[in-house]
Amino acid sequence: MSMRPVGVARSGPPDREHALRRAATEYLRLLAQAGYHPTDTTVAVERTTEFLRQLDHISHEDGENAGAARILGAELAGAIPGLPTSSRFVGPLASAILLAAPTEATPAWxxxxxxxxxxxxxxxAERALGEQETILRAAVAAREHRITELQDRLHHAATHDRLTGLSNRAVLEEWCGRPLAETGALAILVVDxxxxxxxxDRYGHRVGDELLVAVAERLRLxxxxxxxxxRYGGDEFVIATxxxxxxAQAIAARLxxxxxxxxxxxxxxxRVRASIGIATAEADSRDAASLIHTADRAMYVAKSGGGHRYHTEHRPSE
Structure with missing residues (x-):
């Protein structure tokens, strides 16, 4: 702590020095009563004593030096290690300064x-405001993070199947309507x-759900x-590619x-097997609902042929 804005304060007579140190010690005692215990009492007493020395110094100069005195007080607030920002710690300093007053205190003092x-x-007070601002910013950031997480969860719930986590029909239709980067050709696979x-019937619906989740993972792979x-519904899945x-046929064969x-x-x-229907179309005939209907019809052709196979139908350009 510098606390020397107007010159260097020097220790006064022994009696005065003793009085200043006694007032500094009283300040720390009153702080302790208010709930603050410094990590290093010796350092805190020395810095408070130095503050009182410099207050003596500027009070013996000619004229008023309000700015220097304010700086001294502000520096003391920052020089006591870990001093909290509560206003209840102002009273102890005022009491200590009264105790440190010279026997013949001047109006300037x-x-x-x-x-x-x-x-x-x-x-x-400024430190308290800064701390509150930091806390408020952290709280606002945390709240915004929670809102974002909630929005993400709501969006995911609105666009994904609850059981398997796969996309739902709304995402599929949006995907089919987007521009295709590499080719205008689009294929729909219906997997049943x-x-x-x-x-x-044999194992129960809980095991049936486990199977759907496991099949979804293999589709992802x-x-x-x-x-x-x-997941289009029940045990039916749709792939758009x-x-x-x-x-599409390469995907179907591996599936x-x-x-x-x-x-x-x-x-x-x-063990379970699958029947797959494939429908393909060019850019000018990419109505999702119509393509899925065509692929669904192709899937039933595959199933009627004994299952565990795929069948393709092409939709001509319109």
């Missing part, structure tokens, strides 16, 4: 003492599980991040193999 206390109080009802994978019929592998569920290994 009393005036500068008042300015010093005012500077000390103002510094604590063969014998899913029998699995539900087979498709790419640029594709749209959707750009690239036309060749890519037939992967889905046929046993699923390790709570009831043990469960």
């Amino acid at each position: 009393a005036l500068h003492a008042g300015y010093a206390v005012a500077g000390y109080a103002e510094a604590l 599980l063969d014998g899913f009802k029998q699995i539900n 087979v498709t790419g991040p640029e594709d749209c994978v959707c 750009a690239g036309g019929d060749d890519k 037939l193999t992967d889905i046929a592998q046993p699923f390790q569920l709570s009831a043990g290994p469960v």
